Every structure is written in C-alpha cells, then in structure tokens.
Amino acid sequence: MAIKSGNETLVAERKEPNSSTLYERISQVPDVRGRFGLYGGKYVPETLMFALDQLEKVYQEAKNDDIFQQELSRYLREYVGRPSGLYFAERLTKEAGGAKIYLKREDLNHTGAHKINNAIGQALLARRMKKKRLIAETGAGQHGVATATAAALFGFECRVYMGAEDVRRQELNVFKMRAMGTEVFPVHSGSSTLRDATNEAMREWMSSVENTHYIIGSVVGPHPFPMIVRDFQSIIGKETRQQCLDQFNRLPDVVLACVGGGSNAAGMFYPFIEDKEVELIGVEAGGRNSNAGEHASTIAFGSPGVLHGSLSYVLQDEDGQTANVHSISAGLDYPGVGPEHSFWHDQKRVEYKTVNDQQALEGFRICSRLEGILPALETAHAIYETMNLAAKRGKSEIIVLCFSGRGDKDCAEVARLEKQ
C-alpha cells in the first residue's frame, strides 16, 4: 500500500471490514516501518532516528523478556493497584433504562488515571537502556504527574515540559511534580500549551538523546511510540476482556472510551480488535461547536497530515499549519490523534463520535450524583455517549466504558464554570 500525501488519496481507501482474516489483519499493526495502514511512521529529524531505533530494539527485547514482564506486572499490581475493577454502574444503568453499563476503573490507579500504566512501562524501558533521565510533555499535568511519579519511584532525574499557560492554570499538578523532585519547565513558545510543550520536549530530546528517554504520554509521536504506548495501555483491555469472560461468560457488546491522543482508547480497544462481535466506540471532544478552533474532534473534522512525528488525522488549516483547538477537558485538547485510530477509523473497525463541552458536563454531573464517582472531564465525554447509547440498547446488552480517570483535577474548573 503506497503512502501518498494529499487527502483525497487517503480518504478514498476507507473500507468496510468483512472477514475475520481482515479483523486479524487489522490487529497486526504496525508493520516494520511503524505503519498502521497508511498512518504512523517517523517524521522526525535525523538526530532522533538513533533514539527511536534504540528504543524499538530495546522494546522488542523487553517484550519477549519474562523478567521484564514480571517486573512490570509487579509494579502494576503492588504500586499502581492493578487489576482495576470492572464495576457495574447500577444507577447509571437504571437511569439510562437500557443496556447494562460497566465501568473499567482506571480512576483507581495510583495518580488517578490510566497514564501511569504507560509511564511505569516506559520508565522500566529507560532503565533497561541505562538512561539516567526522563523527560515528558504535559498539558493539564496528568501525564506529567505520572512521569514524575515513575521518575521518583525509580530514581530518575526528570524534567516535564508544560505550556506556560498550563503551568499557571494547573498549580496543583505542578506542585505534585515538583514535590516528587521533577523540574517543571514552562514553555513560552507558540501558544504556550500542550502542542508547544510537545515540540519543546522533542527538541530537547534531540540534544540529550544519549542519556535521556522521552516518555510520550499518548499513542502519538513517531514510531515506535504509538505501538509502545498502546501495548503498555493494553493491560486495560486485556483485564477487561478477561473480567467479562469471568463475570458474564461472554464478551461485552460495546466498549467505549474517550479519545484525546487516544491512549486509553487504544489500550482498551486493542485486545478486542479481533473480536468482531464487539463494537468499539471512541469519543472525541466536540468543544463549543464544530467551527474550526472551537473543538478537538480530530477524526470527525480533521484530515490526514503530519504532526509531532507521525502521519495521522490532524486538525490543520489548508497550508498544513496546526489549527487551534478547544475542549473543556485539557486532556482532550489536542489537535492530533494516534495513527492507529486513524487506521481503525478508515477500516471502520472503530466508530468515532463527538460529545461537546456541555454534554461532557452533563456526564460529569450524572456520574457524580448517581454513582458517587467524580469522573475526569475527559472520561465525562465517554459517559455522556455511554448513557445515550445504553438508552437505545436492549437490557441484555453489556456496555463497558473505559473510566480513564478521576475528576479531582477538574473540580476547580467545573466549579468555575458553574459559577459563571
């Protein structure tokens, strides 16, 4: 399959999945060149190729090394608190009045979201590569906190790049990172937000690549990151799959997750890719409306382009300049999306929907009030869609929602919005 620039070519290649061989094929990505179908790759300066090659090699070894896998499992169990529960949300189910709603509780992980699964995994890889230092980008601070946590746990030096604007807004997470000994580096370039922090982290990596590992926080960036992050996050879907088999003796009918960069969704979906009876639904941030700059629905409104080292759907203007984005939830406020999601979208294996700011707030409220679980605003997008969907489905159906994180971090923001 040729990788062609320009949009028409790519979009034309979307196809309906129709056989189980096809489903298997969809799960056998990326290829050796880091491609998920047309997407992915390594669009990075030559200087980084060395680090990416090294990372890929070490990762492949680690993947097949029982000792590495056991160590990872032990940290996930004893430190992170895995496995996370699969919880029947009885009152949400009753409220929706249709399919049964289950929550996969990533909010109960140490640091309160799925991000830690990846941070611990990559920190162990960094140790294997004998690197002494970690860097990361962060928006609202969740991935920054997860990385700072892993750095403290394993004794790495650590620096987290964060847009100056976000440093100001996310005082609490900045405090946490610093308390764990991480240097928080405010980025003043560009729009002073996540995108710019990512640019800055990549750049810094170029000059420190020999002793530093860059922990990317989602299934984005150049190969092998989208694959590595997906694999480390796949513990979510693997556990869920097994829990469903144990508890219901069958697989769920639908699995949902919110999609920012797409790591919690990828981790949840990937182990179900070959289960063609399982519907997969990703929920993007609809922001205020569908005008450019007012949302972060990359798959819904974007088109294939190159950003932060890989080819994927991206929100750009006609020149290829990255568009401004907006979402009520900082973790979804990103103009790109992981290349595997673009692939799943084109292959029609995953359906992508859009939930706007107001609907997300509604999801936040209903879940807090009926289940006593304050969701992250990211998660709240998926909750809204889940409630909608459950209402339309029969009572015997089972819907599993990837409950990606807790809402502590968002309380101040929701309170502020409610006061307005």
Added chain:
Amino acid sequence: MAIKSGNETLVAERKEPNSSTLYERISQVPDVRGRFGLYGGKYVPETLMFALDQLEKVYQEAKNDDIFQQELSRYLREYVGRPSGLYFAERLTKEAGGAKIYLKREDLNHTGAHKINNAIGQALLARRMKKKRLIAETGAGQHGVATATAAALFGFECRVYMGAEDVRRQELNVFKMRAMGTEVFPVHSGSSTLRDATNEAMREWMSSVENTHYIIGSVVGPHPFPMIVRDFQSIIGKETRQQCLDQFNRLPDVVLACVGGGSNAAGMFYPFIEDKEVELIGVEAGGRNSNAGEHASTIAFGSPGVLHGSLSYVLQDEDGQTANVHSISAGLDYPGVGPEHSFWHDQKRVEYKTVNDQQALEGFRICSRLEGILPALETAHAIYETMNLAAKRGKSEIIVLCFSGRGDKDCAEVARLEKQ
C-alpha cells in the same frame, strides 16, 4: 471492673500484658455494654438510645448474614478497589537503611483514603434499617466525601455537617460533596470546626433519628460506633495479615498507623491484636509543640474523659471543657480518640508516639520524592515515625505502614506552608 470517674483510678489500672490468654482477652472487646475495658459506653441523650440499640441489633444481624457480607465484599472489590496492595517501598527502605518498609495502600481506594471502607459498610446498614437519609460530620472533608459517595451510590439523601471555617478552607471537598448531591451544612457554633460539626450532627440525629442514619467517621462516638467502624476498617488489617503470610510466609514485626480518631489504626491493628509477636505503634499529631492547644496528642497528653458520647482519653481543661487542638493535618486535629485505643494504651498492647508538624512535612517530602506517592499529611506522620524506626531495626525485619490516604487534598496547604 468498675467504671469510675476521675483520673487517678483509671490510670492506675494500666497493666503489662503477659500471657496469650490476656492477648485474646484484649481482642474480645467491647462487652455487651460497649466497653473496651474502662472505656467506651454510650454517653448520649435518651433520645438517641433508640437509634443506638437499633443500630447495634441490625449490625449484629448483618455481621452474621452471609448475603450482607457478600454484598459488602462486592462493593469493596468492584467499587472501592479492594484489596489494596501491600507495596515494598524499596527506596524508603534504602534511605532508612534498616528494616524493610511495606506500605498498605489505602490511598488507592476510591476517594483516596480508608474512610470509604466504613462509609460503604454503614450505608449498607442504613439501607438494611430502611433509612432514607444519611448524615455525617467532617473536618477536612475526607469522611464527608466518603459519606457523600456512599449516599450517591445507594441513592440516599445526605447532609454533611462541616465547620464554617472548614467549609471555607476545604473548597475542593465541599465541591465534591455537592457534586454528588449532598447538602453541605456549615456549622457556625463553637469553634466552627470538626468538634462542632460532630456536636451538630449528633443533635440533628436526635431529631431525625427515625429515618436518618448518622455515619460517624472514626472509631469514636457512643457504642456501637467504635465497634462498627473498627470492624468495617478491619478489612485493612485482615488483608495485610494475609498478604504478609502469602508474601513473607510470616507476620510482620511492626505495624504502624497514624491516629486521629483512630479508625485506620484500629482497622489495621485489630486483626493483629492476638499476634503477640507483632508490635503495634500508633502515631499521634504532635502539632507545633506540647503546650495545651498546640497539638492533638490525645493519648500522650490527655486524660480519660467523656466526649461525643464515649469515655476515652480526651484533651480537656480541668473543668472538663474540651481543649483547643492543633495539627497540620486536619484529619488528626481532634481532641478525642477512640475508646479502644485508650484500652490498648492502658493494656500496653499498642504503643503511641508523637510526630510533630515539621516532622510530618519531612515525611511528606521524603515519600513524595523517593516513592512517587504523595501521602496525606495524616499518613505523613506515620511515615516519619516509620523511617525513624526502620533505621533502628535489622534488615531482616518487616515493618508495615498503614498508608491511610493520598495527599492530593493537602497539596494546597503544603504549598502554602512552603511559601511562608
């Protein structure tokens, strides 16, 4: 054993435990009258006796009802996220340079502390009693949030009493409770803090006792509360005991916990009471110094007295008026302590130590930096003492610390103190 007023009598009865029958006896409390040795009882208005009797009866039934116990277990597993891990704190251990330090991770529970174990248990009791409404007192808001959570989960109406001063200081927790549909009721009487909130909750209970259950947040208050809260929290110690046997093939040498009202400590210690080879250490808040009003070290500096419905050590002036207290951590800032702790102290089964504000901050810092776990300031007291103790003990010894809660709630306060 006679229950006598005045202090000399009581204090004179402290005795050294010396036989295993004695250890068994120490675990067989309270008696039918709600006494832990000399302590406990029900010092409440007649109006409440009805509710206490009802509660005790229903609790005894529930305790022996497999269906109740199974339901409780299910919520603890799927909703709260139990069992919580027993985590080897490798870097703290190395830093201390002596005994091995393990953390029992109550911070990973839903809502971030041990408080939820009790709130869920009591909410299930309230449901069994067919009550429609829950009330609770709260200081910093942890127990209030836990109760609001249980109320949302089971669909109870809920009101939480909170000192007006604390409502102002603990905006985040107030927001959370409200988001879950709980009414936060600011208490303006007295010192406008936890003590007053407790008074107000007890009073309100008197007028609504027929349809309302009062969820007390620690092992304090009139019988049967100290027993019920201890039992619901004992899941901590039971799991720990089993995890130790599974992981080390033996019991730990020392178990530590911080003591405010004493619920996390009671839940951790109780299942070890009969294991006479296991040392138990409770850590009270030493505040600024040992002058009256500057600390909350009830056992260290208090004497037996009656407060909030039971007889126990309490910080009072010579008339019996409750003293002012201070601790850097709101959850330890309480002038009383559970009656069973007074009993354990007198029986010398548990040793109580004091850690001051500065030392607790040191505990907070070292744990954040070396383990990537931000502890609650309450927990930080126990961490400091654990580090101290581990340094003095041999490398083959095992110390388990009850990691009662996460530090998110305290970040703003620590940041404020660091700026000073």
Added chain:
Amino acid sequence: MNLHTNRSTEMNLPQKISAVFTELRSKKQTAFIPFIPAGDPNLNATGSIISALPRAGADLIEIGFPFSDPIADGPVIQAAYTRALNQGIRVESIFEMIHHLSSKPGWKTPLVGMVSYSLVFRPGVSKFLTRANQSGLSGLIVPDLPIDEAEELSAAVREHHLDLIMLVSPLTPIDRAAKIAKYSSGFLYCVSTVGITGERTELPSSLQAQLKSIRELTSLPLCIGFGISQPSQVQRWKEYADGLIVGSAIVRRLEKANEIGMDSAQSEIVEFVQEFSRECKIR
C-alpha cells in the same frame, strides 16, 4: 439496683423539689421551670436574673452549666454557652454564684443544675456532687447520661442529698421509661419531641398518650421540656404535666442583652416568666 425503692425510705431528708410539687399538686397548679444558662453575658447578670425569677412565679429554676461540646442542646443554648465560655467561665465560679443565691435569707426556690456528664466526670463524681450539694443545688439533670451509664452517679447522688432528674424521650419504650423513672427522683423530665432543645410552636400529640402511660408507672411529677416557647401552649399541656420547662425562649431574650442592655433584657425575661407562670397558676 432498685434505687427508687431505696430512695423512698430516705424521704425524710430535705426533699425540696418534691415538696414543691406536693404543694402545687395540692393547689392543682402546674410548676413553671425556667432555664437560665450560667454566665451569659456574665455571672453577675445570671445571679441577678435568677434572684428575680421566684417573684415572677418560677417554681423551680434550672441553671445550665456551659459546656464546650453540648450534644443535647440546641443552637440558642449552645450560643449562650459559647459566649459564657469565651468569657472564661469556670465551674467553680458557677457553684459560687449558686451558693450566693441559695444562701440568701428566705431563698426557697429549688435550683437544679443542668450539666453535661463530661463536667461531672472530669473532677470525679463525688467531688462534683460535694460541690453541688455545698452550693445549695437541689438536683442535677445530666442530659447526656442515659440510665445505662448512670450507675455511679445515681448511687452517689443519694449520699449527697441531691435529686437526679432523668429524661424520657418520645422514643423511649414504655418498659425502659419505667426503669428510667426508678433511677429518677424529684421529677421526671419528659422530652416533648424527638430532637434537641429549642422553640417549637406545636408539640406532637402522641406526647399526651406517652405521658398518660408514664403516669401509670410512677408517682414522680412529670415535667415537659424541650420546645415550649409560648404561654399559649400552657393550657393544652397542663392537664398532662406537673410542670413545664422553658429554656431557649428565655435564652433568646437573654441574647438581646448585648443590644438592648442587660436591664431591659432582664425585664423582658421577668415579664415573660410572669406570663407563663400566670398561665400555669390558673386553675
């Protein structure tokens, strides 16, 4: 354990409280019992108000000992306690004030201390009761001490020639009420409503039935407390009770001392007590 029976053999000791009820009963009158918190705004004022109450028609007077953490009192009384404590009031100075009153020539009205068990327990029951007796108190109400915990205190009061007035609540089962009555002397305090002290405009009608059944168990005078606030309530309850206790409604008037001055506040209270006791004395 059968304290009531024991006690009745000692009826020849000065039993000021029961004497008051005996006399009122003979006149078919109802006792009026105002409650005054000690030390609000200060102890001199308390002394001065209490001195004026017998003339205004008070048959017994309840004196509240401020406590830092009262769980049986409503917001109005607690606020009074907080004000008093903020002034640094001590238990000993309350006893002194009481002694000053009770030793006035010709003082007859029995004084009853309303006190949290925390304050009794701290110095020790015997020490507290000794001072209570010396100060001239006739009895004690300990609202946070149910019979289950009253063993030590109820044994000791007799020795100190004090009545221990126990409380019955609307939720108290009848057999338990019987036990409570046995622990009690002087009178039985019947809590009118499920709740705390405070003013209410309506008392629950189930109270009537409860009072009737309690009558069958005990010869103790029954007084209704908690929630009586208006003289107009008196007629309705007179036939069921031997006495009516009014607390918060008085304290609310005391609260105004700061604004309108102590003298005016005192006059208002005296007038209020007069109105009430007038209703109580009408046959």
Added chain:
Amino acid sequence: MNLHTNRSTEMNLPQKISAVFTELRSKKQTAFIPFIPAGDPNLNATGSIISALPRAGADLIEIGFPFSDPIADGPVIQAAYTRALNQGIRVESIFEMIHHLSSKPGWKTPLVGMVSYSLVFRPGVSKFLTRANQSGLSGLIVPDLPIDEAEELSAAVREHHLDLIMLVSPLTPIDRAAKIAKYSSGFLYCVSTVGITGERTELPSSLQAQLKSIRELTSLPLCIGFGISQPSQVQRWKEYADGLIVGSAIVRRLEKANEIGMDSAQSEIVEFVQEFSRECKIR
C-alpha cells in the same frame, strides 16, 4: 532505489546548486549560506533582506517556511515563525515572494526552502513541488523527513527539477550516512551537534572525524549547519566543509527589527553576512 545514480544521469538539467559548489571548489572557497525565515517581521522585509544578501557574499540562501509546530528548530527560529504566523502568513505568499526574487533580472543565487514535511504533505507532494519549482526554488530541506519516509518526496523532486537536501546527524551511523547521501542532491546538510538549531560557541571535535568519513562515501558538497554563530568559527571548519550555514545568529539580529527598525536590522545582518563570507572566501 539508487536515486543518486539515477540522478547523475540527469546532471544536464539546470543544477544551480551543484554549479555553485563546483565553482567555489575550483576557487578553493567555502560557501556561505545564510538562513532567513520568511515573513518576519513581514514578507516585504524578507524580500528586501534576501535581495541584499548576494552582494554581501551569500552563495546560497535558505528560506525558512514558518510552521506552527517545528520540532527541528530552536527557540530563536521558532519565535520568528510564530511572529510570522501571527501575521497570518500563507505558504502561497511565500512562493510569490520567492518568485518575485528569483525572477529579478540577473538573479543567480540559488534559493533553498527549509520546510516541514507537514506543509509539503498537506497540499500533496506534487502540488507543493510544482509551486516550489515555479517560484524558482532550487531545492528543499525537509528537516523532519528522514530517509525512511522520504520515498515519495525523493522520487518526485527529480520530476520537478529540484534538489532534495538531506541531513546527517552526529548520531548517524556511517552506513546510514551513505544511504542518506544517496537520497540527497545539491549538497549534504551535516548537523554539527546533537540537538536543535541554535547558536553555539564550540562545535564538537568528533564532527571532524565524521566529516572525513562522509567524504569517503560521497562526492556531494558537505555543509555544516546548526550552531554556527561567529565568523571566528569559520577558519576552524573550512577545511572539512564545503559550506557553512548560519541561522539563529541571523534571526537573532532580525528579532531586533521591532526595536531598532527594519533598516538598521537589515544593515546589521548584511554586515554580519559580509564578515562571515569574507572569512569563507579567504583562501
């Protein structure tokens, strides 16, 4: 795949870039290549500066296409890009400016576009290259496109008569450098340090060894970029390189236009380029 070999068969097409190096080599001189970001502070200014550079001694000129998310550029260049983008600069207007320059009578200096692959990919490679060629660009540097992803572009440049200048980094293994050289035409861009563009006072000495080994693999001219900031560095590197590229040090002077006015900034830059090229031309 053997593009280099294929390409050499087409050497009769107008090869402005290699012609420049051939000439300089014959004079034993080193090429001096200044970098100018388009649109900072505006496109007129860019055009005016670039027009002045050949006379100041520039042998080739790199023109930076502002991109919103440059990952290969340092803070100084990114800031220039941000300023340009905030003015609403469009890719098409950059091509127009370039066309305006290159079609000036007597214009000889080859112009090379430095552009992120994001901007090339978006309209499609062929469309972008068509415009590049029409505008008069001689070649492209796409700093975020490693050979692994360069298949489509490197196949297309030939058709559009453009050179594709690839980058080699100090971390590039020698066999990979050989491959990169094969994909490259015009010259090979040798990144001096592990890191991003920006000024440095010292270049690593391992660079010398690397340049020597690369020489053995390719006949392409080798130019050093990233981190050259002072004319005094020229002598040290001349013997190893065919050209020196200076970016951030120029942009930092451009930055001052706001303060000192565009004319003064332009004069400063011209002077700076003169100094550099003088060093490059000394034999």
